[in-house]
Amino acid sequence: MNIQSINNNQNNPGFKGIMKPLVKNAGLVAALAGSSVVAQKIVMSGSEAVVGPMIDIGVGKTITKITDEKDGKTNDSSKVQAIRTFSQSVGGTIVGVIMRLSCIALMTAILSKIGQSAGKLIGKEATKKDGVFRQIADTVVGDKALNAYEYEEKMKSWGKSTGGGIAVLIMLVTNFIIDAPFINWINGKMTNIVNNIQTKKQNKIAQNNASQKPKQANKEVG
């Protein structure tokens, strides 16, 4: 990166005003700053569960309109796809959140435990001029260097980064073993629910039509 681009970056205008209400809201700052990959997954999949099916149905309608399709097969298949997108978002979020939370909790616990014994090591080594942990003594763990609050916060932070990374690796396997059948199960249930709603709607329309016909006939007779 050259000096000009660094200068440009520093003069970056930012999104004017977007951060103004945020900096005053202590709760929101804490919630955002403390977010991990779990919150990101919920936000991402939550929006996908709402927007995704809408895009699917919209694309289906547009294709039907543009190609002037008479049988409406694309439109129907887009509805099937919309249910699938929704199921995928919901199922993916449930499994994803559980996996991420577990990995972060596990890594935080492991690092805290090992960090406590390693902390003593740092304490000793940091006092030596050529000690291996000398350069990291200020920033890294250490029951001597940091107090309980700082130590726990540091461990939480490490747990989030390492646990999040490990979760991504583990999910390469769980995606096939857990996600796929779970999403198919949700998809089956959702398809049944949507089909039942559609059948009820059609029955209601049919009933209304049937009840309107005798009335019309009576009027004509009258």
Added chain:
Amino acid sequence: MAKENFIISILKKCNPDPTKAGNLLLNLNALGILFAAGSNTFAAAIDKNTSKEDKKFLVPAGAATGVANLGIYYLMTNRIISHLKNSAQKEINKMDTLTLEKNAKTYAQNALKKAQKGLFKKSEEYIKSMEKTLFENGSEGKITAKAIELYKDNVKAAGGVLGAFIGAVIGCSILTPIIRDVSAYFVQKHMKKSNPNITNDDLKHFYTITSLNNSLNSQNKMPLTMKNYMNYSSSQGLKI
């Protein structure tokens, strides 16, 4: 001791900068997208139902889709994060000392209250050291320089995380389906060109997973349409 040395070396490498929380989220999500795209491309490469000739097109197409998806998502989100972090820094710079101290105090008091009650109530030792780190004379007294630094760092981190969330929502809910559509168009074009006499039944496995699942709508068994390719790629696609 070897175990501890190993852990320390990992910790040293992943020592998280609190202001870079947004970048961490971006990198982890990008890693997930990279693995997903890699797995999809690998699955296409080892698929026995696809001819070698078709693989020559489908595998690079799958890889290109993944690279485009990842590249656009990464560059866009990185830019948003950097903008929002700068914006947060500007807001901090605008504050006079009194406002900064007032905001930092509210932030520290909120954090302390949160640690004292609720489901995630902290230990006595934690609360005591928290109070000592953030306040000079109890929770109603003056705040420390460390507390002000913590507030500043967290405002910057909040800007970055907000940017990562915005990028993830735009990238995964809007950009991915569009890129998938464009990719599907080229795959469809190629299949039509290279297999003019092929029947629809022969092509089912390319486009629709529902051809293998009789419980789903039979109307979905319609190969050689962009929509069906989307059904296929979406249902087969990995989401990490």
